[in-house]
Amino acid sequence: MDAHIKKVYVPMTETGFYILLCLRQANHGYGIVQKVKELTKGAIVLAPGTMYGSLSKMEKDGLIRFVREEEKRKIYIITALGNEVLEIEMKRIERLYRNMEEMK
Amino acid sequence: MGDKKIVFKLFTIYQYQQEEEYLCAMHAQGWRVTKISFPGFYQFEKCEPKSVTYRLDYNQEGLTNKTEYVQMFYDCGWDYLFEFMGYAYFCKQTEHSRENEVIFCDDFSRLEMMKRVFQSRIIPLIILFACMILPQFFMITIGYGGFIQEVLSVCMLLFTMSYLVIFSVTAYQFYQYEKRVFPEKAGIKYKYCGIFSFIVLVAVCMGILLYITNDSVYMVSERADGYTIEAERLNTSIVREYDFQKGDLIAVKHEHGGGEISIRIGEKDKAPIFTGNSYGEMGDFSVEIQAAGQYEIECIGRRAKGVLRFDLK
Numbered sequence: 001m002d003a004h005i006k007k008v009y010v011p012m013t014e015t016g017f018y019i020l021l022c023l024r025q026a027n028h029g030y031g032i033v034q035k036v037k038e039l040t041k042g043a044i045v046l047a048p049g050t051m052y053g054s055l056s057k058m059e060k061d062g063l064i065r066f067v068r069e070e071e072k073r074k075i076y077i078i079t080a081l082g083n084e085v086l087e088i089e090m091k092r093i094e095r096l097y098r099n100m101e102e103m104k
Numbered sequence: 105m106g107d108k109k110i111v112f113k114l115f116t117i118y119q120y121q122q123e124e125e126y127l128c129a130m131h132a133q134g135w136r137v138t139k140i141s142f143p144g145f146y147q148f149e150k151c152e153p154k155s156v157t158y159r160l161d162y163n164q165e166g167l168t169n170k171t172e173y174v175q176m177f178y179d180c181g182w183d184y185l186f187e188f189m190g191y192a193y194f195c196k197q198t199e200h201s202r203e204n205e206v207i208f209c210d211d212f213s214r215l216e217m218m219k220r221v222f223q224s225r226i227i228p229l230i231i232l233f234a235c236m237i238l239p240q241f242f243m244i245t246i247g248y249g250g251f252i253q254e255v256l257s258v259c260m261l262l263f264t265m266s267y268l269v270i271f272s273v274t275a276y277q278f279y280q281y282e283k284r285v286f287p288e289k290a291g292i293k294y295k296y297c298g299i300f301s302f303i304v305l306v307a308v309c310m311g312i313l314l315y316i317t318n319d320s321v322y323m324v325s326e327r328a329d330g331y332t333i334e335a336e337r338l339n340t341s342i343v344r345e346y347d348f349q350k351g352d353l354i355a356v357k358h359e360h361g362g363g364e365i366s367i368r369i370g371e372k373d374k375a376p377i378f379t380g381n382s383y384g385e386m387g388d389f390s391v392e393i394q395a396a397g398q399y400e401i402e403c404i405g406r407r408a409k410g411v412l413r414f415d416l417k
Contacts, residue, residue, distance in 0.1 A: 013212045014210070015209065015210050015212070029176045029179070030176060030179035030180065033179070033180060044209075046209055047180065047206055047207050047208055047209040048176045048177040048179070048180040048182060048207055049159070049161045049163075049177075049206075049207030049208045049213060049217065050207070050208045050209045050213035051176060051180075052161075052163065052166055052173060052176050052177075053163065053213050053216055054213060056165050057216070069172070072172060072175040073172060073175055073176070073179075074172050
């Protein structure tokens, strides 16, 4: 993996994590906002400035790719590289959780 | 009382939060902003006083893909108003929400926005930097003396000062943001101290260069009937005093070679009987003294070589 990618996305922000997680299925920005709101029961509401910026950045870095446009909304899906990065992050979170449980 | 008004208010590019608060306050008083025609000039239209939130985003890519960009914000409840100088202005009703409405939900993306602003503003700063260097090149290579030298030096000083101020303020505000976003990250302080030192170093180098170029390097050799001046840099004038009689001739022969020379001949505290400079192509000339007295011959220039020869009666 690119050193640059590692530097930016390992570890990744909570926002980034949720975006990649949701984009394992094709979706658009607002769809991700709604999904995350649902998942976290309203605790996390992603904001448009963050969402738009993150999606552009991830697309440029090759973690997601553009699929099609629907009703003025761009639909994206995760790429192989995106999955790779997501896996690293998921392992990290799992390890964090395991250790947390052990030390509780 | 009209339905429209224009208010002049200046916010720097980093004061976007204050700008947001200002627009909210205006709307609460019954004035909503319609557009900005020129930096600092806000156009307002009368409206119903409401509690709203204004937020600014800086995203050039968003503005080029405006449809999707605006749509995303609209989906999240934000109305796109207008853009100005790369900033997009959004507004949301906040009558019923208790929380602060924001368009960035984490500091990381907020910092990214600041980075975008910084990157776009770096170009005018580079131009400013070039403006600092250019007068230097002029002064060193082509060579000017006297008035032009002073003007260029003052310009260079002004540019250097603005460079120091603008770059330092920019670096400081960026430092504050980065410190807030990455409190655990080590070495942020050192990084910015380094950046700041570099900025100051450049300014100091400019200052030294300015001092060197303003220093005079010249040689005056006496002759039996006058004197010769050879000046690499002559920023201060050489003044020689002589007693002349009526009918005496002062002949000036000066060699060009890319330099400039300015000559002034006259009685002390009286109007000069001759002034000339090589911009005006004075060429070689001679001046005849009409009235006896003590005369001053003043020369100033750069890369100048001239012979002043007296033909005394």
